[in-house]
Amino acid sequence: xxxxxxxKLAQSALEQGAGIVRLAPNWVPxxxxxxxxRIKLHPDDYYAMGGERGGIDERWFSSTTPADNGPLTSENxxxxxxxxxxxxxxxxxxxxxxxxxxxxxxxxxxxxDAYKCWPMYSKFFDNKWALPHHIHHDDAFAGLTGQxxxxxxxxxxxxxxxxxxxxxxxxxxxxxxxxRDEVRKCLEDxxxxxxxxTSLSKAYRLDVGTGWDVPPxxxxxxxxxxxxxxxxxxxxxxxxxxxxxxxxxxxxALLWKDTPKDKVGRVEHLLDVIDWDLNVDPNFRANRFMAPxxxxxxxxxxxxxxxxxxxxxxxxxxxxxxxxxxxxxxxTIKDSAAYGLIMMQGHGTLGVWDIETPTMIRYGQLTxxxxxxxxxxxxxxxxxxxxxxxxxxxxxxxxxxxxxxxxL
Numbered sequence: 194x195x196x197x198x199x200x201k202l203a204q205s206a207l208e209q210g211a212g213i214v215r216l217a218p219n220w221v222p223x224x225x226x227x228x229x230x231r232i233k234l235h236p237d238d239y240y241a242m243g244g245e246r247g248g249i250d251e252r253w254f255s256s257t258t259p260a261d262n263g264p265l266t267s268e269n270x271x272x273x274x275x276x277x278x279x280x281x282x283x284x285x286x287x288x289x290x291x292x293x294x295x296x297x298x299x300x301x302x303x304x305x306d307a308y309k310c311w312p313m314y315s316k317f318f319d320n321k322w323a324l325p326h327h328i329h330h331d332d333a334f335a336g337l338t339g340q341x342x343x344x345x346x347x348x349x350x351x352x353x354x355x356x357x358x359x360x361x362x363x364x365x366x367x368x369x370x371x372x373r374d375e376v377r378k379c380l381e382d383x384x385x386x387x388x389x390x391t392s393l394s395k396a397y398r399l400d401v402g403t404g405w406d407v408p409p410x411x412x413x414x415x416x417x418x419x420x421x422x423x424x425x426x427x428x429x430x431x432x433x434x435x436x437x438x439x440x441x442x443x444x445x446a447l448l449w450k451d452t453p454k455d456k457v458g459r460v461e462h463l464l465d466v467i468d469w470d471l472n473v474d475p476n477f478r479a480n481r482f483m484a485p486x487x488x489x490x491x492x493x494x495x496x497x498x499x500x501x502x503x504x505x506x507x508x509x510x511x512x513x514x515x516x517x518x519x520x521x522x523x524x525t526i527k528d529s530a531a532y533g534l535i536m537m538q539g540h541g542t543l544g545v546w547d548i549e550t551p552t553m554i555r556y557g558q559l560t561x562x563x564x565x566x567x568x569x570x571x572x573x574x575x576x577x578x579x580x581x582x583x584x585x586x587x588x589x590x591x592x593x594x595x596x597x598x599x600x601l
Contacts, residue, residue, distance in 0.1 A: 202284055203291035206277040207299065211545045212570025214299075214562040216533070217274045217285060218554060221251040221260045221316070225437060229319040231353050231419040233465045233554050234581070241556035242267070249556075250321075255533025255565050256314035261428040263446075271428065276559055288565065291557065292483075300531045301568030304593050313511040315423040315533065315591040317353070323360040323433035324415045325443050331409035332452060334466050335429045337453045345424035346483070346505040346515065347415070348404035352537040353548075357399070358417025364394040365405070365413050365481065366472040373464055380433065380460045380533035383448055388435040395427060397478065404483040406507035409546045410468025421504075421535075423511045423591045433463065483507060485515065488598075498522025499577075503599065504589070516577075518586040523578040526572040529597040532590045536562035539586035541579040544570065546584070548577075 206214045224247035228239045232252050239248050246265055253260070253271055260271030273288040280319035288311070297305040304312065332342035347363075367376070373395045383387040385462070391414055397405075399418045407413055410434060451455045452557040456462040474480060485502040487494065494500050498519045518524055518541070540549040549561050566575060579586045592599075 199286050199290040199295040202277055202286040203275065203294045204326050206275050206286065206291070207295060207567065209277065210564075212567040212573070213544045213546060213575070214559065214567075215276045215546060216255065216288065216565055217276050217559055218563065219253045219256055219273045220249045220556060221253055221271050222246045222249045222262065223251065224262070225248045225432075225441065225443060226324070227321040229321045229358050229417060229419055231356065232317045232319045233551060235553055235555045237513060238556035239376045250319045252317045253496070254315040254535050254563060255288065255311065256316075257287075257292055257311045258314050258426040258428060275565075280516070283559070298569070299565075300593070303568075304473070304531065308594075310426065311593065312426045313593050314426055315421060315513065315535075315589075315593065318415065318420040318422050319353075319417070320417055321358050321363070322417055322437065322441075323364075325432050326364060326394065326412050326414040327430055327432045327434065327435045328412050328466055329407075329409045329427075330429050330431070330466055330467070335409075335427060335451065337456075338429075338451050340429045340451065341425060341427040343425050343427040343429050344409050344508045344510045345407050345422050346404060346508055346511070346513070347407065348421045348483075348504045348515075349399055349401050349418045350421055350515075350537055350589065351401050353419035353421075354401050357401075358419075360417045361399045362396040363399055363405070363413060363416040364391045364396045365407075366395070366411055366474065366477050367393050368395055369473045369475045370472065370577065371473055373469075376467070377460055377464060380448075380463055383435045384445060386435065390434045393475075402485065404504055406481045406483060406505070408468065408471055408508070410466065411471050412467065421513070421589055423505050423513045425510045431463070481507070482533040488514065495519070497524060499524045499526070501526065506599055510594050512592045512599050514590045514592075516588050516590060518577050518579045520579055520581045520583055520585055523576065525574040525576045527574040527594075528566075528590075530592050531566060531568040531571055533565045534563065534590045536589045537587040537589060539579060539581060539584045541577060541581070541586050543577050544575055548588075569576050
């Protein structure tokens, strides 16, 4: 899209939404995954991008980060679009372009001056089985391939997890006392069948309504619950385990994904990527587990008609809240920072917008369940009305780095 046209559309969309822009659903396939079918796609559409691409088991939110799915990656895959209604016509502009054009007017001066971008995104990860043990690089190792490192966090929303999939347990890190030689042996055996890397790890049961913090450099084999994942604006990773769910072979290329060309084949480099202190932490659960924490005293919030809770709060790179507006309530919620949001339950209004939680979405269909709130609108306060007599509005809100409101 021409720069002038993108700038005009972005400005018009921001004005039309009174500081809040509507986003289109953003679906991402993964060739090594089997969809858990809990992210509301129509049953016929989980392979809408073609069997060769794999099933759609992710929906990305507020993303200015392109998906890295190899040579078959489609144009704009992983990138969110703003939806703009103009004289009966529906127009779209990339959120990434809008951020570059609107700058501080959208993300706020604090983030724009520091990052010159929107430096995070979130997603639903919806896999039927557990993933192999893998790792996300930190800034230093990701920088070797011109990328940013990727801390991430998990939250398991109740609305998406009536069914927990085939293996609702996640392996995190390595057992205390695990040696570099033991892990080296697993990596050297990658092409010999099951390299049994998770035999050196520990699995934790996943509980609905809780979450985990996953810094870069931590090995993890995510379980099969549908997961809301705020993360840094990067898609960097490498698969260290050779079999997924015990019988799906992981291509060798994924072991060396995001490794500099001159280090491909050098197992020592893969071992260096591991943050050993974090992986063998004997207090891993105490340091990484996250139960929701109320933003204000619970009784005071409920008297005003809402419940606001921090659900992801251990990373400086992002944070997330779960906001519930009680049936029949109208509230005005103020935040100090810009954020994206996804509806989980209920319907009503958000500022000038109608909001609703669809039951089923066709691939390519537009919805009214995802929005991005500018910093100015967030600070002024967003009015949310719930007309239902019985159903709460529940939304998940994802924020960028160093949220000024996060003071736990």
